[in-house]
Every structure is written in structure tokens, then in C-alpha cells.
Amino acid sequence: MNIQYRVLSLLRENGPLSRAQLADRLEVPRPRLLSELDRMVAAGRVSEAGPAASRGGRRSTLVQLDPGLRFAAVDLGASSVDIEITDGTLTPVASCSEPADIRSGPVAVLGRISALLRAMADQGHYTRLDAIGIGLPGPVSFRDGIPVSPPIMVGWNRFPVRDTLARAHDCPVVVDNDVNVMSLGERHSGVARTVDHLLFVKIGSGIGSGMQHHGRIYRGAEGCAGDIGHIQVEAETDGPLCSCGNTGCLEAYFGGAALARDATEAARSGQSPALAERLAERGVLTALDVAECASGGDSASVGLVRAGGHRVGQVLATLVNFMNPSMIVIGGGLTGLGYPLLAEIRSVVYKRSLPLATGNLPIVMSELGPRAGVVGAAFLASELAYGEEV
Amino acid sequence: MNIQYRVLSLLRENGPLSRAQLADRLEVPRPRLLSELDRMVAAGRVSEAGPAASRGGRRSTLVQLDPGLRFAAVDLGASSVDIEITDGTLTPVASCSEPADIRSGPVAVLGRISALLRAMADQGHYTRLDAIGIGLPGPVSFRDGIPVSPPIMVGWNRFPVRDTLARAHDCPVVVDNDVNVMSLGERHSGVARTVDHLLFVKIGSGIGSGMQHHGRIYRGAEGCAGDIGHIQVEAETDGPLCSCGNTGCLEAYFGGAALARDATEAARSGQSPALAERLAERGVLTALDVAECASGGDSASVGLVRAGGHRVGQVLATLVNFMNPSMIVIGGGLTGLGYPLLAEIRSVVYKRSLPLATGNLPIVMSELGPRAGVVGAAFLASELAYGEEV
Known part of the structure; x- marks a missing residue:
């Protein structure tokens, strides 16, 4: 691995270090x-960051990311x-959020x-960007920096996202799938730090997963590894139609869209007076209503x-036997459903997977919550800028 | 990667090479x-193996594995x-086979x-062994060289297989799970050469799988990755009891033992006159009878x-979405069921998995057949002896 990358990533994780500390940690000859x-x-x-604490002898100077x-x-x-x-240490200096309709x-x-x-x-937060992560x-075809047949991104198929942003901002750009990005965020500075074999599961409007082995995203042959939303959980003839055209997919049963549909049905059929009340008030139900009523x-x-x-637990039980992960992290919007969701997932996985695979397997909620995506995107940008093959 | 390993593995794959050819291929300074x-x-x-073909100038001498x-x-x-x-090139010089009851x-x-x-x-096939692979x-705990809670290996739990053989034969020993070993054989000299992301599936008396990414076995957190035999294919309340204590496991539905059970049932119930005839003749039915009657x-x-x-196809369809392999190889004793088995597996996977994941996905039978295990074990032994971290 090249020395520049190792120096930059050490400074990213640790803040300022003396030349002596760097030489020790990197085990490279001092000259x-x-x-x-x-x-x-x-x-x-x-750049230099003042004198280091003395270790005897001549004082070393601290270096830091510029x-x-x-x-x-x-x-x-x-x-x-x-x-x-x-x-450079991924500490935010500014942020903004706004609604954006991907379909535009x-x-x-x-x-x-x-x-x-x-x-x-213009507000003075930067003069030039060293990299963008999105x-x-x-x-996403990671290599090409383009979306590939994205179901909910109408009009985006094969659009040169990376090259468009790179030209507009004159810096390197890295594009990845949102779930991979969230999983990187969670491993860099969330609950999954130093985990060897991480399975990150996003339950939002859709359902997806991202794997990391020793901190590297596993992408598979065509880059679509982790797409668990279209795993069949019921036999062909049963179950709701999925956006992919099949029936019985996990995503057609659960996730934001499916939950809103089932909540509306429960409100209309009289099964849930609480949901019926909210539906009458607002005209529409979301996963948040279900969480609050629950x-x-x-x-x-x-x-x-x-x-x-x-x-979700049934699918994860299968994947745990197959992959034998070190940790499962659940993220995405539906984590607002809270402990009852986590408890049910755990119960199925711990019951149905191999004892050897679940003996030391934490199944936990994302620590970064809605920030997992930006944290991961910043990490990805820094990996690109610091010279690691991402 | 160390030079010795690179030289030895090049000679293993290519046979004798000149010093000049080695220097070219390894891109290391000649001295x-x-x-x-x-x-x-x-x-x-x-050792030396005579003069190489001339490339002009002084003749180079061929080197070969001793x-x-x-x-x-x-x-x-x-x-x-x-x-x-x-x-050293993994060419067999002798072989033997005999019945062995693992339960002894x-x-x-x-x-x-x-x-x-x-x-x-004693027959002169070797004077000393450089390594044993089993x-x-x-x-198996690969690191410790011991079986861990093996269901069909009564009395073997945590027995020091590696150390016992190493002491008896005074050489290094490497122990792995049979499915991983078969998958290594298939990638080293079978149908899966140079495949990046290989999923090998063994359907024998039981069902298991082994993954390789760029030629390295993926073992997971506890070393039990790939154990797909106990993935649940039917809801808890249905289905035959599995040896693991759960119901509805893949292995309880298919594999040698389940197939013999179902064949006997089909013979006794009058559904299959052909199987009934064989059962009357021999008193017992095996997967081979089903293959022949089919x-x-x-x-x-x-x-x-x-x-x-x-x-099997339903489980693989799930795993294909998740792992996005480059190739699936089906091996093990039940490949004797032949093309109808392969056709059914393909049909389900191609129908149920994501188009992006199946677009370039060959699903093929093992090329080495019953030899996959020994070929893989020899490869593993050579990796150990040549100094690669296996």
C-alpha cells in the first residue's frame, strides 16, 4: 500500500501526529x-501543526492534514x-438539506x-473541492460512475453522474449505491468500527444491503451484490406484485411503500381505529404513523x-448461514419503528440460523441514523483523494 | 507477496521455466x-532441468519444481x-480408495x-511428504485444524486432526471442510479456472457451498460461511424434521438421504412401479436408483x-441476488441425477434472480466430479508448502 495513502488515512483517523509517531506506526524508514x-x-x-510533546532529544513537529x-x-x-x-478529517464544516424529487x-x-x-x-465554506462522494x-456501476437500470430513478439510466459533477466542480468524483455508502459510514465512524465481516441492511422505502469484508465493499461480478429487496419470501402464486414485475419479493411485503399500503388497508378495514383516525385527519399514512400508533x-x-x-428476519437468517457475518447493522428510514422491529428480526435470526453463526453475532441499529449516507459519502471521497483504490 | 511463493506457484502451473522467463513474469530484478x-x-x-530454448546470447537453464x-x-x-x-505440480503419482465409516x-x-x-x-511413491491436505x-476451524460440532462426525468434535497427522508424518498439514476443498479443486484445474467470484454447491448426502473471491476461500466470522443445507425453504410448521433439529431445512428436502427416503415412499405408495421393483430386489433405494429410473x-x-x-434453485436464486457470483458450479454425488437436475436449478435461478445478476452467470456441473476433493486437497497442501497464507 502506498505511503502517501497510509499517512493521509492515519492523520484522518487520529488528527495531528509527530513525524516520529508516523514513522513508528507506518514502520517505514524515517528518511x-x-x-x-x-x-x-x-x-x-x-501541513505543520506546531511542536509535538517532547519524547526526549530534539523536539519533533506535528503534522496534520492541510x-x-x-x-x-x-x-x-x-x-x-x-x-x-x-x-480532511471528515469533520463537517457546513451542511444543507432540501426536498428533491429524483423523478425530475x-x-x-x-x-x-x-x-x-x-x-x-460563496458562503466561504470552501474555495476548491478535493473530491466529491455521492x-x-x-x-450503480461503480467503475463507470453511472446508475444502471435504477428502478425508481426514471431517466437516470446510464447518465454520466460522475463525469458531470467532475466537470462542474473540477475535482475527482466517486459514485456509489446509497446502501454501500451508508455501510461505509457506519464502519468508519458508527457502530461497526473495525468489524471484519459487516452486513448492513437498509430498510427504507425499499430494502437493500451492503457487505464489507475488512473494510472493503463487496460488489460481486456485476456490481449488484447485496440487492436483497427482490429475494422471494413467498411462493410465486401468492403475494403482492413487486415493482420488479415478480411477486412475493421481500420489498413487496415490507419497506416504506408496502407498510403505508398495509396501514391504509388496516385503517379502512376497521382493524385499527388509531390508524383510521390519522388517515381521516391527513388523507395519507406513512411508516411514521405506524411507528407512533405501535x-x-x-x-x-x-x-x-x-x-x-x-x-426481514427470514431473509437474514438465510444470509447469516451463507455469509457468517461478524455484525448486522440495521439502518434506513424504517428504523423509526424501533425496538419491536429489531426484536422480531433478532428472534427469527437467532432461532433459524446456525448456532455457530449466531453465537457472537450482534444485530444492532445504525448509530449514525440519517447521517450514515453523508458520512459514508465523505469517507468515499477521502479514499479517492488520498489515493486508495476504492 | 513473497518471491519464493510466486516462483513455486508459477512452476506448479506452468512446468519448467527458464530463469529469464521467471524474471520476466515476476517483474523482479534478476539478481x-x-x-x-x-x-x-x-x-x-x-532443481535444474536442462538448457532452455535459446533466445540469443548465453543459453538460460530451465528450472523446475524438485x-x-x-x-x-x-x-x-x-x-x-x-x-x-x-x-510438486500436483500430478498424481499414486492413489488409493477404500470404504471408511466416519462414525468409527x-x-x-x-x-x-x-x-x-x-x-x-513402502511402495516407493514417496520417501517424505512435503505437506498433507485433508x-x-x-x-472445520481452519485456523486450529479441528472439526467443530460436525453433525455426522460422531466423536470427532475438536479432535486435533491437523496435529495428529502432522506428528505421524512429520510434515505440515492443512485441514478444511470438504466443500471448500472441492471448490478449490474446481478453480485450480476444473471448470472454474480464473473465475473471480465462484459459488460452488455440493449436493451429496448433505448440501453445502463454498465461495471463492479471486481464488481465496471466503470463510466468514466463525469459519462456517457457506452452510446452506440448513436454510429454511418452508415455513416452520411444515416439512420434514432435519438432523439439525429444525424443520423445513433444504437438506431435509433434498440431498442423498432425503431422496432415498422419498424414493422409498414413492415405491411403497405405488406411485412408482419402477422404484418398487428395485426396492423389492435390493431392499433399499439410493439416489442412483432415482437417477436410473428417471x-x-x-x-x-x-x-x-x-x-x-x-x-435448490430457490435457495440459489436468493444467494445470487445477494452475492452476485461470476459462476455457479454444482458438484457432489447427486450430480449423477444429471441434466434434469441442472435444468431445473437453472430455470428457477434465471427466472427468480435479478436480470443484472444472471445476465452473464453460467450454472454448470463440476468438471472434476468425484476427484474434486483430492485435487483441492493437493492444491491446499501445496499452498501451505509453498508459503501462501491459505
């Missing part, structure tokens, strides 16, 4: 390290966009993102959460 | 290569043991394996093969 550091100072990536380094992290969802500008197409949406970024430059709500004790709402958790 | 080769000649791992290198490859099944002695316990079985190995030494029909046109037998293939 080689010093000449690399000189080159990095000249390139404006690293305070002018800036990354843009973009988390684009189906109906919103979140942006953070961070420094790539030109409009990316144009608006670029305008938001420029506004943040997560998209659909399958925690208020509405048995139909509790039933919906449990049934969904049960189905 | 460094030559001094490494001298060391390897002195250690008896590499002809005295010997590996023992052991494939231990539930009821049989197969052994091969190979040279590790002392008896390993004692018999050691006696067979010594007999092969595959066991159950979960190819003879017996509709009940064809139905059993299709139903089994369908269930």
Missing part, C-alpha cells in the same frame, strides 16, 4: 517517510438531498446539487411491524 | 531472483476415503489413513429430481 512528507507538504495535502482540504458528501434519496462539506431527472437534480455546492462556496438510490399500543400497528420484521 | 533461486535449490524445492516434492491429498467422506500422492471415530479413521499413506511410501465432511422415463423419479432441483 523515506520524511521525503514523502516533504512532497505532501509541497502538494498542499499536509486545514484547507475539503470534501463534498452528497446523499441523494428518492425525495431529498443531504449535503455536507467536510475538512438527472439534469435538474444534479444541476440543483451543483448550485447548492456553489452556494456553500450515493444514489439505485444500482408505540401508543395499537395492536394492528404492532402486528404490521412484527410481520415485517419477521419477513 | 534478486537468482539469489532466491539459489536458496530454493539448496533447500531442495527447485521432482522429489510430494504432497498427500486426502478426501474423507462419510463412508469412504480417497487418497492421492502428487508431485478419529483415532480409528486417522490411524487407517496413516497406514494407507505409509503403505504408499478435507472433512463437516465444519432416465428410464419413470415419471415419479423425474418428479423427485425436479422437486429437489426446484428447492
